[in-house]
Amino acid sequence: MNPAVPAQYTLTYNVTDSAANVAAPVNRTVTVQDTQGPTLVLNGPATAGLECGTPFNDPGATANDLCEGDLSGAVVRTGTLNQGAVGNYTLTYNVADQGGHTAAPVSRTVAVSDTLAPVVTINGPASLAVECGDNGFQDPGAMAEDACAGTLPATPSTEVDPAVPGVVAITYSATDPSGNTGVGNTGRTVTVEDTLPPTLALLGPANQPLECGTPYNDPGATADDQCAGDLTGSIQRTGSINNKQLGAQMVSYTVQDPGGRTAGPVSRTVTVDDSLAPAIAVNGPLDQVFECGSTYVDPGATANDLCATI
Known part of the structure; x- marks a missing residue:
């Protein structure tokens, strides 16, 4: 009989005396039965904490049966665990x-709880330079990875205005759905620099004729700077035009941006010519009646020239 194996066993008893007389055998039936269930005990605590996004190592449970012994290998676990979702x-x-x-x-x-902040990493270099006025500048930004929520958008601490020279320090942060905020260990420094001089262009021709004695109306010039914008009002003109002086005369234009970068000079040559004849005007009437034999007094005439004094 095996008391560890449920079954029905027959035990037979025999006896023989000294005269070799044999007694009739007597049988006993022994039934080994299994009526008790196994015992089942958790390994480890009944309540466990797990950081979101990390593997769960189940300590399992231990089972033992009086009849069959260790049944831990037969333990069946039910229920689901999503280590990537808080709950x-x-x-x-x-x-x-x-x-x-x-x-x-x-x-x-x-x-499953989420106590870890996202990890923020900048995209591209930590230092950038951009020319002032370059409206095509795009901040490369940063990326954030969270063990629980995955990839998250990273928010810059400030925006770069490419129209304003200076140094801009940017940090990037991201907040996961559990409210944990991570800030990148490395930020970005963007230097908006103004290295380009203004552009300066004449309005009108570079060579201009002027009739002697007539007013000179300077068409001027126009100036623009990628950083500072329209600088036409800051143009400085040197030289002057004497409209009574025949020959070539020059006026020059220069302009400077707020950073001290200069454009020019650009010049215009004005040539004063005298192409008009003087104008004559008689004094008195054009038709006169004069008595024969008397003395004639000529009232004369006057002459005027735009360029010369007559």
Whole structure:
């Protein structure tokens, strides 16, 4: 008989006396039965914490049966656990022996929490230079990775105005759905620099004729700077035009931006010519009546020239 194996066993008793007389055998039936279920005990605590996004190493449960011994390998776990989502999860353990007797189920609650901030990493170099006025500048930004929420957008601490020279320090941060905020260990420095001089262009021709004695109306010049914008009002003119002086005369234009970069000079040559004849005007009437034999007094005439004094 094996008391560890449920079955019905027959025990037979025999006896023979000294005269070799044999007694009739007597039988006993012994039934080994399994009526008790296994015992089931959790390994580790009934409540466990788990950081979101990290693996869960289940300590499992231990099962033992009086008849069959260790049944830990037969323990069945039910319930799901998503280590990538915050929440409370229940895992239940069951076991049954070969006789179909079950142990009272035991459960473990796993609380998945998110306590870690996202990790923020900048895209591209930590230092950038951009020419002032370059409206095509795009901040490369940063990326954020969270163990629980995955990829998250990173927010810059400030924006770069490419129209304003200076140094801009940017930090990047990201907040996960649990409210944990991560700030990048490395920020970005953007230097908006003004290295380009203004552009300066004449309005009108570079060579201009002027009739002697007529007013000179300077068409001027126009100036523009990529950083400072329209600088036409800051143009400085040197030289002057004497409209009574025949020959070539020059006026020059220069301009300077707020950073001290200069454009020019650009020049215009004005050539004063005298192409108009003087104008004559008689004094008195054009038709006169004069008495014969008397003395004639000529009232004369006057002459005027735009260029010369007559």
